[in-house]
Amino acid sequence: MDIFATAPMAHATGARHQGDAAHRVLSQDNFGQAIGEITQWDGYSPTPLVSLSALAAKIGVGEIHYKHEGPRFGLGSFKALGGAYAALRVLQRELSSRLGKDVTLADIRNGDYSDDCAKITLVSATDGNHGRSLAWGCKRFGAPCRIYIHAEVSEGRAQAMRELGADVIRIEGDYDDSVDLARAEAEQNGWFVVSDTSWPGYSEPPRDVMAGYSVMTREACEALGDAPTHVFLQGGVGGLAASVAAKLRQYWGDQSPRVVIVEPDMAACLYESARKDAPTAVNIEVETIMAGLSCGEPSEMAWDILREEATDYVTIPDSVVGPTMRLLARPLRDDPVVEAGESAVAGLAALIAAQAGTTGATLGLDSTSRVLLIGSEGITDPEIFAAVMAEDSNV
Known part of the structure; x- marks a missing residue:
């Protein structure tokens, strides 16, 4: 575990503004x-909620529960819940407007409006x-689709x-x-953006994306029985974290867990947002x-929730990602084998590194802590996964 003990971690405390964003931005x-x-x-x-009992004992926490989203709809990721549902809602709103009548989600799902859907192009980055x-x-649902990817997205994911x-x-360029x-080409051509991040004047599709993720969170809550003490959530634009935090608040109320946001130190927009409130x-x-x-840029809608719900923001280096993926795939003692992608292990990597160093005490972790992790993806790029597995473990 030396690589975790020496991994540099930054920590910022959330301001925890009082409010009702967990019920208002994403309602029941x-x-x-x-x-x-x-x-x-x-x-x-x-999807499975697996218990990593041997790892929990090794790092000094009570329980680790890992929600493994690899099997989700055969797509390998929790994102299956958000983008597809938001697409369906965009089609519902647009068809209802064009046809002058209420079109139901079931009607579109069942193919009743496939010819009309074929005239509506959906796009996203x-x-x-x-x-x-x-x-x-x-x-x-029968709609044309255009996807914009940046220079560093792997060819396997593009294919x-x-x-x-x-x-x-x-x-050329980055995600932003x-x-x-x-956005620009959709506006020029009359297409419809289905994004997981919001901006001024654009909120309904990202709200639907985040609403879709609640399926995963509800499954986890029902499987747990008792509320966790901590949840470690990946950052990104904040949509996953905000959705999970809001659903946990609605489900557990005052027993909702301490929310720890985890980001790569090379893309820490939520950490910087917390520092500057x-x-x-970035x-x-x-x-x-x-x-x-x-x-590099947080979703403003997601931030509305996180500024009230998130207690802590931490960053981790890339150096702990591979070892964490290998630790899941080659587990301790009787822990189950989990094949996870690079982004899936961020929360677990942060948890191990925090306990191996001094950040664990700052986060209130101890031998009684029950930690929930969102394993957001399985093997979404087999070549990258194989390359990571081939590296020296060093744990």
């Missing part, structure tokens, strides 16, 4: 509608998983989206540049291996 109705729809989809089944979910949803029927446009181009963009100079978390 938002979550309820998403859960009611997605659980009707062909292929739906809850992605690091991989959100775009794959959107492409999958568009294929199911997975093409195989689902999406037109994939690779650009791809977001800007997707305001949404803060320049990404070098891409992190945690591709899904390589985001």
